[in-house]
Amino acid sequence: MARNISFQQAINEALAQEMERDERVVVFGEDVVGGSGSPGEDDAWGGVLGITKGLYAKFPDRVIDTPISESAFIGAAAGAAASGLRPVAELMFVDFMGVCLDQIFNQAAKFRYMFGGKAVTPMVIRTMFGAGIRAASQHSQALYPIFTHIPGLKVVVPSTPYDAKGLLIQSIRDDDPVIFLEHKALYTVEGDVPEEPYAIPFAEANIVREGSDVTVVALGRMVHLAEHAAEDLAGEGIDCEIIDPRTTSPLDEDTILESVENTGRLVVVDEANPRCGLAADIVARVAQEAFGDLKAAPRMVTPPHTPVPFSPVLEDAYVPTPAGIAEAVRATAGAAAAA
C-alpha cells in the first residue's frame, strides 16, 4: 500500500528492496558507507546526503566505499557488470563524470553492440545534478544531454518519489548501462509511494496534467515549475498539457507527438544548456514529424548558454522559472491567436 515518503527515501527503498531480491546487486561509491572510522554500522552516514543510509547494516558485504577516484570505480562497475554482478555506482555529482567518460562511452555503452549481444552491462550510475542550491559552476550542471547522445546508454531523470523508486528498480533490472540522474533540489519532495517493489518501464512518458491548448514537455525539477506555471495559466484560460518523458533515452516520442497533434503548440522546458540539449532535440523531432499539426513555432525554455553562475542573483536569473515558462506558453498561444 502506498504512503507518503520523500524522493530520497524512495531511492533508498528501491536500493534496499533490489539488494534483498537479488544478491548480485552491489552498491559502491564515495562514502556510500560513510562515517568516521567506518566500516561501522552505528556511524554509517550512507553517503554525503544519507541516501544509502541503512544499507551497510543490512548488506555489509555489498555496500562498498571506494577511493576518491571516479575513473577507477566507474571502470570497476563496468567490469563487474560485464562479469555478472549488477552494480549501482554512486558518482556524487554528475559534473565529475568527465574523468570517467572512456569507461562509460567507449566501454560500458559499447559492450553489448561490439560483442554481438553476447555481453551485457547491467550497471547503474546514480548521480546528482542541477542548479539552484548555490553550488557554483562545477557542481550544478544538468548534463543528461551528453549521455542521451550516446547510443548504448539509457538515461533516466525522475521528477517524483513514485517515479524515482519505480525507475531505479527498472534501471537495476535492465541489462544495459543506465545513467540515473537525481536533481538535488528534489530529495525532500514527498509523494505517495507503494511499499511493494514495482518497475516503471522506460520510454513511458507521464502525462502530469491533461490540457488542450499547449503541450509543455518538462523533465526533473522543471516538471514542478511547469506545474506552477500551468496553474497560473489556467486562471488566464490557457489549458496546458504537461508531459514528463521520465527517460531521455529511450524517449517516448509518441506521447509527445500525440499531444502536439491535439494542441498544435509546444513548449519544452529544459534545465540543460540550450545547444544540442534535450529541448532542441524534442523541438526538432516534433518539427519533422508533426509540422502539419503545429499552429505556432515551438519554444524552448532553457538557461542561457553559459556556465551556472555562483552569484545567487545570477543563478536565480539563470534557471528557468514558472514566470518564464508562462511567458513562453503565452507567446505560443498568442501567436496562434494572431495567426
Place this chain on the structure above:
Amino acid sequence: MSAEVQKLGMPKWGLSMREGRVVGWLVDEGADVAVGDEVAEVETEKINGVVESPAAGVLRRRVAAEGDVVPVGGLLGVIADPSVPDPDIDAFIADFEATFVPGEAEEDAGAQPETVTVGAGTLRFLRQGEGGEPLVLLHGFGGDLNNWLFNAQPLSADRAVYAIDLPAHGGSVKDAGDGDVRVLVDAVREFLETEDIRRVHLAGHSMGALVAAELALAEPDRVLSLALVAPAGFGEEIDAEYVNGFVSATGRRELKPVLQRLFADPDLVNRQMVDDVLKYKRLDGVQAALETLSARLFPDGRQARVLTGELESGYPGPVLVIWGERDAVIPAAHADAAPARAETHVLPGVGHSPHMEAARDVNRLLEGFLAGVRAG
C-alpha cells in the same frame, strides 16, 4: 424533522478522493428534492459522478457554484423545508463555514482500509457502516475495492459493508496461487471466518460475481443473498481482446482503449483511472498473477466455468442479476441464463460496469433487493 436544515455535502468517492469540482447543478434553487434525487454533477481526479440528495425538502441554497472545487465534506448546498426562514439558512451556512476544516470531515476521516491475513496471504478490505446483516462486495478481474466507490457508502446506511481486495488485486497479496477460482473463494471464506461474519449478503462484479456464486454454492446456508453484476460464469463467451489486452498492456496508450471497453461511455476513462491501473499492474507479482488467473479462468478466450445450472438447484437463496445492455466484455444475453427465480435487470445504455456507470440505479436495485430479502 421538517424544520431541520440539512447539509448537502461533497461526497467521498474512493479512498484517495480529497476534493471534487462541481460540473453543474441538476436542480434549481427552490425546487423540491426527494432522498436519492440527483442534484449535482461532480468531477474528481478519477471519475465523474452524481451527488444524490441525502434528505427530502427544498433545495434552498446552492452554496457551491459551477466550476467550484470543494473539499470532501464541504458544503455544496442546503436542503430544508420551505417553512424554515431565510435567516436560519444563512446562519446555518455561516456556522458551517466558520467551523468546517477540510480533511477532518466525517466523510473524510471515516473509513480507512484494514488488512487481515488468510492462507493466501494479506487481504486488504474497507468496512463502512455498522450492524445489520453484512454485505460483502467483490470486484472483478484486475479491479479493487475502489470499484465500489459509488456503492459502498450509500449501501452502508443500515448495515456493515465490506469491500475486499481479492488475492492478486489492489492492496492484497500479489499472488493467486494456481489461478483456480477456489483460491479466491477460499480467501473470501477465510476472510468471513476471521472477521467472524457468519451470515452474509454477497455482491460481486464480473469475476467477483463468479467468486460470490461459487461461495454460495459451497456454503448455501451462510450466504443470505447473491447479487451478481455483469457476472462471469453465466456462459462461455467473454471478450478475449479485453482480457488479453488488460493482461498484456504495459503503458497508457495500450491500456486506455482496453479500459474503455468496460464502459458504454468511453469518456469515463480518464488519465487518473489509467494511471491507477498501471500503478497496480507494475507492482511485482501482479503481472504473473494476472496471467495465471486469466489462463485458468478464461483459457483460449472462453470462460472455463459456467455455473448457472448448478445455481438453479444448488443455491436456494434470493438472486439478483444486473447487466448493462451494452456490455462489451460479457454479453448481456447471458442474463437469460439466470436462475428462473432470480430478479433480473438489464440496464439500457450501460456497459460492463453498471455499478460505476449507473451507480444510482444499481444502488436502488440492491437496496430494494436487500430490503426484500429481509422482509421475505
